[in-house]
Amino acid sequence: MLKFAKIKYLFSLIAVSFFLPACNTIESQQVLHTEPKEQTTVNADFSKFINKVIISSKTPSTIVYEYQDVRVDEAALLAAVYCQDNGNRNAYLEKIILYKNNKRRASFYCSSK
Numbered sequence: 262m263l264k265f266a267k268i269k270y271l272f273s274l275i276a277v278s279f280f281l282p283a284c285n286t287i288e289s290q291q292v293l294h295t296e297p298k299e300q301t302t303v304n305a306d307f308s309k310f311i312n313k314v315i316i317s318s319k320t321p322s323t324i325v326y327e328y329q330d331v332r333v334d335e336a337a338l339l340a341a342v343y344c345q346d347n348g349n350r351n352a353y354l355e356k357i358i359l360y361k362n363n364k365r366r367a368s369f370y371c372s373s374k
Contacts, residue, residue, distance in 0.1 A: 314339060317366055321347055323355075325368045333357060336367050344371035 317325040340352035350371040358366045
């Protein structure tokens with residue numbers, strides 16, 4: 262019984278050794294024949310933020326958004342646009358406050374770090 266298991270194991274190793282180079286050849290041929298992808302720009306759709314995000318407070322270097330049913334990364338997109346328009350700077354998340362009515366306030370500051 263042990264001899265049969267060894268023969269089966271050796272046979273599976275031999276079979277794998279024949280198929281493995283074939284897989285590598287197919288993958289390398291696919292990579293060689295691919296064309297470079299064109300870069301695409303993403304246009305942000307701000308219309309979905311009109312009723313869901315409001316500006317709670319703002320200064321030239323900070324902005325606070327109050328939002329509901331929106332992710333914080335989507336609010337960060339709005340903050341990035343605000344900071345870019347006010348001094349060509351980057352927006353950084355400072356803090357998020359969660360209220361009982363499921364509204365949140367996200368505070369961002371603009372910095373040129």
